[in-house]
Amino acid sequence: MGTAFRLKTVAVAAFLAATAYLPLTAHAGLFDDEEARKAIMDIRSKIEALQRDVANKSDKNSALTLSDRNDNLQSQISALRGQIEVLTNEITNAQQRQKDFYVDLDARLRKLEPQQVTVDGQSAAVGIPEQQAYDAALSQFKGGDYKGAGNAFGDFIKRYPQSAYAASAQYWQGNSLYAQRDYKGAIAAQQNVVKSYPDNPKVADALLNIASSQAELKDKAAAKKTLEQLIAKYPGTPAAQTAKDRIASLK
Structure with missing residues (x-):
């Protein structure tokens, strides 16, 4: 047991x-x-x-x-x-x-990593959200939504002031305002391109847009002066050739 x-x-x-x-x-x-x-x-x-x-x-x-x-x-x-x-x-x-x-x-x-892109002939690093915001604004402009595009480009400039697309955004904002017949607003926007980005390829076109806005405001003297400035500073550009043709029509 x-x-x-x-x-x-x-x-x-x-x-x-x-x-x-x-x-x-x-x-x-x-x-x-x-x-x-x-x-x-x-x-x-x-x-x-x-x-x-x-x-x-x-x-x-x-x-x-x-x-x-x-x-x-x-x-x-x-x-x-x-x-x-x-x-x-x-x-x-x-x-x-x-x-x-x-x-x-x-x-x-x-x-989310920045991508290398070519903007106005220069290589630059651009973040994905930044690229998407710019593309969306440009798509609105191309689609004829000039008011929406103008607002979108304005927001882009505020959010990405140092962006490689900043000059282009400013330029297209000016064109959006011009398309809405806001000629004074267009002149102010394009003058920012000329002053802030003097070496950017879009400056010549910005001056042309300024002259067009001045002509629409019936200020032929100012328009002629702007076109002469364009021809003198950017003689070999397509914008300069267009300026020469327009000066003749202002006489």
Whole structure:
């Protein structure tokens, strides 16, 4: 009876040790990788201990009882191995989610990186939102929405005053105002191009637009003076040739 009692005590202890880890399954999703790995190692240690108990408990006089206990312990070992599979799968899924997150983050950051573009013959770095804002405003102008385009170019200049597109935005804002017959506003916008960006290729066209606005305001003297200034400063440009033709019509 002493031997049977000791075996019973050992079996109960083994059973309690095994079942102590059963709640891990319910909480496996809450573990991080390191916690899951530690849990797996603990479970494996318990499996090894249970297997040693099964191997050591070989009492011939209690073969049937030990067989029942052996089946019970083997069942607990299988359950623990199942928990290891669950935790291993959680680790794999967590690693994949982390990898996918960083891949997606890298793709998003690349979309926000400035791109090298050529603006008015010069290479410049332009951010994606900046490029999109300029393109949207220019698309409005080309679509005939001159009021919307004028407002959009004005907003662009305020948001990106140092942009490589700043001179062009100012120029197209002047054209948008001219198209709305706001000739004074057009003159002011194009004068900003001439003063702020004297080396920009659009200055000659800005002067031509100023002369056209002055002519619309019936100020022929001012228009003629602007055209002469254009011809003198930018003699080889298409705008200068157009200026020569217009001077004749102002006489």
